[in-house]
Amino acid sequence: MDSVNASLAGAPAATGSTPWSARTARATATVHEAPDVLLVDDNDDLRMVLAMVLSRHGYRVVEAADEPSAIEALRRTRPSLVLSDLRLPVGDGLGVLRAAKDLDATLPVILITGYGAIEEAVTAVREGALDYLPKPVDHEHLVLTVSRAIEQRRIVTENLLLREALGTRHGTPTIVGDHPCLLDVLRGLRRVAPTDTTVLLGGESGTGKELFARSLHGYSDRADGPFVAINCAAIPETLLETELFGHEKGAFTGATARKPGKFEIAHGGTLFLDEIGEMPMPLQAKVLRVLQDRSFERVGSNTTLHVDVRLVAASNRDLRAAVAARAFRDDLFFRLSVFPIIVPPLRERVSDVAPLARHFIEQFAREQSKRPPYLSTSSVAALERHGWPGNVRELQNCMERAVILADGDTLHPQHLHLGTGELQSSPPPPADPWETLDFSGTLADVSRRALAEVERRKIKQTLDAVAWDQTRAASALEIPPRILLTRIREYKLSPPTPVRI
Known part of the structure; x- marks a missing residue:
């Protein structure tokens, strides 16, 4: 044949x-x-x-x-x-x-x-x-x-095509993950990006709404213009108006010079209003006017300014409920929600947790000039079991702390400190690998993960016992030295760092 x-x-x-x-x-x-x-x-x-x-x-x-x-x-x-x-x-x-x-x-x-x-x-x-x-x-x-x-x-x-479509050509930040609900968000961004339609991003705190807003800007026709972000909840009510619309010299005590607002600065680009649900009602009326006729006045001025700005807003509140409670203007809500996109919480895309964790590990290891530690199978299982109430932001902080605490080639569950914001005085004993083994997938999947973990532990235990004499370790393990060297590289094993006092 x-x-x-x-x-x-x-x-x-x-x-x-x-x-x-x-x-x-x-x-x-x-x-x-x-x-x-x-x-x-x-x-x-x-x-x-x-x-x-x-x-x-x-x-x-x-x-x-x-x-x-x-x-x-x-x-x-x-x-x-x-x-x-x-x-x-x-x-x-x-x-x-x-x-x-x-x-x-x-x-x-x-x-x-x-x-x-x-x-x-x-x-x-x-x-x-x-x-x-x-x-x-x-x-x-x-x-x-x-x-x-x-x-x-x-x-x-499809994920790669969506990412390509969302335009790394403009320095768009990396969006990690390929869960179907994340792909739905990317599809929505791709459809609305070329338009000037106002977009309302919903979702819990920490889901990365600003990241998606930046991606939206990066693929829009305004990508070469400015992207300006402001968190409405982080600025006192008395200052938020001047931050948004600017002020003239002498408009109030301490206004020693004219200051342009975010709407002016974002001219020709995109203005991202994060946590718009926290904006005071009087300011909501002024924002509505900008959306309707693209005009406003600086604080302390009667001169009307015209701007060309695309508005993207975000909120972790239910704005429809806020409208019903008369805490948010219904006319502004309808203007903002022409194209709503809900960013899913991390707990609804568990398959993205490990790729995100590895992405953050590489990022923080690079910043700290360290070799990226290996994320153990038990650590992946622990990360995927965690509820992540703080979403991607919580995972990012967790990985930054873990990279700092890691004193070897592997991140174990005790480095993660899940469920507590405080550092433990002494690390807990290593988890039983059989209790934390990821049993998802086929029998072959589980066998592969179990064999890899057992092999890695046995090789490291043997190397530590012979003070990392690879010839003696290979003899004890009854494998050729070249195979041992290959395994050391595969598992990113390294001898313990001596403690100097």
């Missing part, structure tokens, strides 16, 4: 130098149609069966029998997923994995492995494989795993 085959139902014959078998010549891909799955296995019978299973569930399949033909197929067909045997007659699944990741870092790769190669499969997962399937392959589990992987990739790809 030829090394590369296709099982793409109903497609015309392809052209090129690669020979196609009689079995699949009737069903090859067009130049513009990428197959869903690249299937790599040297066992013709197994490959045929798996291709039939996937085809019956609507997947188009291209087949290869070894690493070189798989790499050729990767470059030619650009699949949505790679399913490869770990051990091949020419090359291996790791080579296919690396080639796939070089081509597209988001391309999911699932490996098929026999019982004796589980450790190699775990290593492959650490190198970027999404998952592995033990032989004999359960067909139902195969279809479920492939379906989840392709859907996950679709979400990641």
Whole structure:
């Protein structure tokens, strides 16, 4: 059987130098149609069966029998997923994995492995494989795993496109996460950004509403203009009017010079009014006038000024309830809420907690000129269990403190101080890894996490016992020194820092 085959139902014959078998010549891909799955296995019978299973569930399949033909197929067909045997007659699944990741870092790769190669499969997962399937392959589990992987990739790809659309060209801040509810927010921002429509951002305190406002500005036609932010709750009522509208010299005691307000400063750009629900009623009337006819007067002046400003407002209060309680003007509310967007709390997008935590770890480690510590599995589980009443802001503060407290290569739950704002006088004992192990996902997922944690702990324990003599440690562990060195790098292990008094 030829090394590369296709099982793409109903497609015309392809052209090129690669020979196609009689079995699949009737069903090859067009130049513009990428197959869903690249299937790599040297066992013709197994490959045929798996291709039939996937085809019956609507997947188009291209087949290869070894690493070189798989790499050729990767470059030619650009699949949505790679399913490869770990051990091949020419090359291996790791080579296919690396080639796939070089081509597209988001391309999911699932490996098929026999019982004796589980450790190699775990290593492959650490190198970027999404998952592995033990032989004999359960067909139902195969279809479920492939379906989840392709859907996950679709979400990641859409997220990347949304981020690109939201414009890093203007220095737009990074928005981390790919939870569906976050993607809904990004879609809303993308739709409304090119317009001058007023946007009202709702959501709890700490969810990052200003970050989304900046992203909105970054992709708008005003991106080259100023972005001006003011927190209405942070400025005393007596000063807020002059902050917004400015004042003339002599307008009041202490006004020794003319001062432009935020509306003037934001001319040609975007003004972000955070916590607008805390704005006094008299000022609400003046803001409404600016929204209606783009004009106002400075405090102490009768001269009307005209501005070209897009207004984005935010509040953690229920403004509709405030209107009902006569604490907020209904006419201003209706003007502001032309395009409302609700930023979800962190507890509703738990899958984004770990990526956000790692993002903050890298950020604060860089600021502190430290090597970013590894976030242990038990720490991830603890972070995902926490309710995050302070949302992203609380997580950011937690990670900054943890990076400062970390005295090794790994952040453990005791570094996080979840549930208390005070530092403990002495750290609690390390958590039992089996009590804090993340049991989500498939059995293979749990096995992979458990094996990685046990292996890391055993290697570190052995190295510490022999004063980090790697030759002795490798001998005690009965593994080659090069494998030990690889594991040390993978787990970011380092010898304890001596305490100097």
